[in-house]
Amino acid sequence: MTIPNDPGPLPPAHDPPARVDLDRVWVGVAAEVWRRHPGRIERTAARLLRSPGLARALVTTPSLLLPWLISTAVAFGVGALVSIGPGEPLVWLIAPGVAAVGLAFAYGPGTDPAWELSLSCAVPDRIVLLARGLAVFAVNAALGLIASTVSGAAVALTFGWLVPMTAVCALALAVTVTVRSAAVGAGAGVAAWTITVLASQAVSGQDTAAATNVHAYLPYLAVAACCAAIVGYATRPRREF
Amino acid sequence: MNVEMRDTYRSFGRNRAVAGVDLQLGTGVFGLLGPNGAGKTSLLRMLATVLPPTSGEIRLLGQDPRGAAARREIRRRFGYLPQSLGYYPSFTVVEFIEYFALLKEMPSSAVPAAVAAAVERVDLGAKARAKLRTLSGGMLRRVGIAQAIVNNPDLLLLDEPTAGLDPEQRVHFRGLLRSLGVDSTVVVSTHLVEDVGTACSEVALMSAGKIVFRGTPDELTARGEGYGVGDAPLERGYSAVLAEARS
Numbered sequence: 456m457t458i459p460n461d462p463g464p465l466p467p468a469h470d471p472p473a474r475v476d477l478d479r480v481w482v483g484v485a486a487e488v489w490r491r492h493p494g495r496i497e498r499t500a501a502r503l504l505r506s507p508g509l510a511r512a513l514v515t516t517p518s519l520l521l522p523w524l525i526s527t528a529v530a531f532g533v534g535a536l537v538s539i540g541p542g543e544p545l546v547w548l549i550a551p552g553v554a555a556v557g558l559a560f561a562y563g564p565g566t567d568p569a570w571e572l573s574l575s576c577a578v579p580d581r582i583v584l585l586a587r588g589l590a591v592f593a594v595n596a597a598l599g600l601i602a603s604t605v606s607g608a609a610v611a612l613t614f615g616w617l618v619p620m621t622a623v624c625a626l627a628l629a630v631t632v633t634v635r636s637a638a639v640g641a642g643a644g645v646a647a648w649t650i651t652v653l654a655s656q657a658v659s660g661q662d663t664a665a666a667t668n669v670h671a672y673l674p675y676l677a678v679a680a681c682c683a684a685i686v687g688y689a690t691r692p693r694r695e696f
Numbered sequence: 697m698n699v700e701m702r703d704t705y706r707s708f709g710r711n712r713a714v715a716g717v718d719l720q721l722g723t724g725v726f727g728l729l730g731p732n733g734a735g736k737t738s739l740l741r742m743l744a745t746v747l748p749p750t751s752g753e754i755r756l757l758g759q760d761p762r763g764a765a766a767r768r769e770i771r772r773r774f775g776y777l778p779q780s781l782g783y784y785p786s787f788t789v790v791e792f793i794e795y796f797a798l799l800k801e802m803p804s805s806a807v808p809a810a811v812a813a814a815v816e817r818v819d820l821g822a823k824a825r826a827k828l829r830t831l832s833g834g835m836l837r838r839v840g841i842a843q844a845i846v847n848n849p850d851l852l853l854l855d856e857p858t859a860g861l862d863p864e865q866r867v868h869f870r871g872l873l874r875s876l877g878v879d880s881t882v883v884v885s886t887h888l889v890e891d892v893g894t895a896c897s898e899v900a901l902m903s904a905g906k907i908v909f910r911g912t913p914d915e916l917t918a919r920g921e922g923y924g925v926g927d928a929p930l931e932r933g934y935s936a937v938l939a940e941a942r943s
Contacts, residue, residue, distance in 0.1 A: 508798035568782030
């Protein structure tokens with residue numbers, strides 16, 4: 456029997472594609488739908504740090520609510536004590552240490568929920584810690600600067616403590632990315648602050664000169680800027696041979 | 697060999713968690729069985745480069761993890777699911793897996809597709825954009841498995857991966873394990889002998905920090921013939937070997 460008007464086989468263009476892997480197609484679609492598009496800050500950080508992972512750790516710091524709150528509370532709590540307490544505010548000299556302890560407790564077993572996982576990742580956990588520290592202090596410094604427009608006490612707090620601490624964090628990060636050792640970077644930051652405190656004391660005779668000398672504010676900002684530049688240089692993309 | 701351990705010890709104070717383990721593993725799914733406190737998790741944490749051995753030698757993926765550069769390279773190529781998975785409650789499933797994919801230094805252009813594939817492999821597509829705080833324990837376990845496999849690891853270390861999974865998901869997961877074991881070394885620490893029986897090509901039983909049995913699941917089953925303790929043949933083998941080791 457023949458079929459009248461049999462059109463014959465379809466031309467090749469109408470053949471269904473052989474062996475379409477629908478799972479693969481779906482994964483491609485899902486990847487596009489689900490993907491999180493990095494914002495401008497994260498893209499810039501990824502370029503500067505040459506590590507998308509570190510950039511993500513940097514920008515997601517506010518998402519890690521508890522560490523963020525701890526560090527901010529410690530920063531502004533100690534700042535308030537500085538403003539209220541009588542006599543020489545010696546607490547300014549230990550404040551960077553207090554804040555560093557707050558940050559250390561914000562990243563470790565028992566406090567960072569995913570610490571064990573982070574520890575097993577290729578991006579060193581201490582560098583993630585430094586990135587988070589820098590994010591916390593930079594944002595706190597920005598908050599302090601905003602508050603400075605309202606209150607004179609906030610000006611003292613911001614420039615007497617937060618800006619130096621931002622510089623110390625930036626220095627530690629610069630050393631870390633240069634020598635590829637977070638421990639050396641952290642040590643360099645603490646050592647630099649100690650030397651600054653002792654040197655200021657020797658020159659001026661005042662114990663808290665490192666934090667109260669208004670002439671030091673600009674150098675702190677300059678150090679922070681230079682260190683940021685060093686981080687950018689040390690992590691610049693290198694040409695392939 | 698992707699895993700080589702020689703005379704490896706790990707102590708915590710006076711407590712010796714791992715006592716002279718020798719282990720060489722190629723591709724395949726390797727089950728690590730043993731009672732609580734046998735040293736399974738300590739062994740797995742050493743393989744995950746999270747816990748250094750007190751003494752002995754470990755080589756992973758052909759490299760010595762004591763060197764920082766080698767350790768970093770190893771960490772790019774393995775996946776790890778810890779016994780207790782910590783997570784950031786405000787992250788979504790995709791954000792969490794993506795975060796760890798980036799920390800594993802995967803090329804950022806490859807991350808979205810790898811994350812989507814991992815999410816689909818653990819059957820969490822419907823929850824891809826859900827916050828982790830809204831997920832059940834079994835779903836969180838699957839998120840943990842997804843972050844472990846997102847980089848298509850050559851070495852996959854899973855500590856109690858099926859804890860909290862419902863029976864259907866456990867069956868699904870065993871199939872996933874078998875497929876992963878074709879090209880990779882998969883080490884699974886578990887209490888559940890049925891996981892070992894169906895998914896593992898080889899099994900080791902630990903007791904008091906030592907490996908007291910190593911062989912196929914069938915060989916472990918054979919050790920239990922005539923032994924009365926245990927409901928299933930493999931359980932009887934497990935119990936028989938443990939009783940022998942303790943005596």
